[in-house]
Amino acid sequence: MDSRDTRLPSPVEANPRCPSCLSTDIRVHAASRKTGRIINECRVCGSHNLANPPTSEDLNESLDIDRDEFAAWTERTRTHVIERSHTATLQRLAGMLDSSSDLSLFDIGAGAGNFLSLARDAGFQPAGNDVSPGAVVLAKERYDIDMHLGDLSVIDDAGKHDAVTMWCVLAHVTDGDQLLSGALEILKPGGVLFLQTPRWSAMDTIGMRLSDLTRGRATRITDRRIAEHHMTLHSTASMRRKLERAGFEIVAIEPRARYSLTTSDYLESLGVPAALRNRLSRMIDTFVERDWFFRNVLDVYARKPS
Ligand SMILES: [Zn+2]
Numbered sequence: 574m575d576s577r578d579t580r581l582p583s584p585v586e587a588n589p590r591c592p593s594c595l596s597t598d599i600r601v602h603a604a605s606r607k608t609g610r611i612i613n614e615c616r617v618c619g620s621h622n623l624a625n626p627p628t629s630e631d632l633n634e635s636l637d638i639d640r641d642e643f644a645a646w647t648e649r650t651r652t653h654v655i656e657r658s659h660t661a662t663l664q665r666l667a668g669m670l671d672s673s674s675d676l677s678l679f680d681i682g683a684g685a686g687n688f689l690s691l692a693r694d695a696g697f698q699p700a701g702n703d704v705s706p707g708a709v710v711l712a713k714e715r716y717d718i719d720m721h722l723g724d725l726s727v728i729d730d731a732g733k734h735d736a737v738t739m740w741c742v743l744a745h746v747t748d749g750d751q752l753l754s755g756a757l758e759i760l761k762p763g764g765v766l767f768l769q770t771p772r773w774s775a776m777d778t779i780g781m782r783l784s785d786l787t788r789g790r791a792t793r794i795t796d797r798r799i800a801e802h803h804m805t806l807h808s809t810a811s812m813r814r815k816l817e818r819a820g821f822e823i824v825a826i827e828p829r830a831r832y833s834l835t836t837s838d839y840l841e842s843l844g845v846p847a848a849l850r851n852r853l854s855r856m857i858d859t860f861v862e863r864d865w866f867f868r869n870v871l872d873v874y875a876r877k878p879s
Contacts, residue, residue, distance in 0.1 A: 585624045591615035593811035603789040619808030627801045636704045643707030649838050663695040666736045679734040682742035686712030725755035739768040744803040753819035763879040773806040774867040821875035828868035
């Protein structure tokens with residue numbers, strides 16, 4: 574038998590540092606036996622980070638999604654929840670900005686363009702980008718919105734936008750600092766950043782305990798919450814530190830319960846058997862509607878200093 578452990582997707586840092594507050598006081602948790610993923614917990618700010626993230630080549634490959642694949646994915650999302658939070662966010666952004674002139678909004682990782690279409694309805698000039706070719710095709714096809722294909726490095730919009738938004742983008746990139754400085758750069762002075770990002774919740778604490786107690790055997794929850802698709806789960810404190818380091822002024826950081834996959838799809842992704850799924854998803858839906866369920870995301874508003 575080969576003595577080397579080849580399960581790990583990339584080497585683990587010997588002396589890890591928190592990507593939010595830069596502390597080196599890190600607890601390294603047991604590796605998942607299923608995926609080899611390791612979670613680093615910052616004891617200072619409470620951020621949880623994937624210790625062995627995918628390489629940027631693997632990441633780019635996984636985001637190379639064509640039109641039909643992307644369209645199939647949009648079918649699985651909980652449209653009414655998303656629209657409601659999109660509309661509330663646009664109202665709040667408009668209230669924070671001087672609306673005497675035409676406001677321009679750039680959505681980073683805009684997907685199929687549904688948020689940009691609502692932004693246009695609300696009076697914003699829409700602009701955005703996505704790294705998946707299928708997303709750019711669908712945004713044109715469904716909403717007649719022209720988006721940039723690629724990350725922020727393909728865009729030359731310095732100081733141009735009143736608002737910049739990111740719906741669940743920050744947790745998907747290996748270099749969050751670079752993404753935030755890109756967002757700061759394309760904002761006008763005094764412009765507002767909104768971002769939604771997954772939050773370390775009581776559900777994750779339970780999942781982490783189970784994984785630690787079983788030395789990485791019971792990892793259903795942690796594998797679902799921290800993996801290639803979510804490399805960081807933030808706390809309020811870690812979000813604050815990260816944004817301040819990037820040069821933003823914090824306006825609000827708010828924990829929320831928001832589940833954008835349908836509950837049934839979410840339970841399926843956690844491996845809950847079909848027989849249980851219907852009853853359980855009705856119960857959870859009631860909790861989510863009343864905001865009683867785990868607050869799984871942070872809504873963040875921050876300003877570029879004028
Ligand atoms: Zn930290």
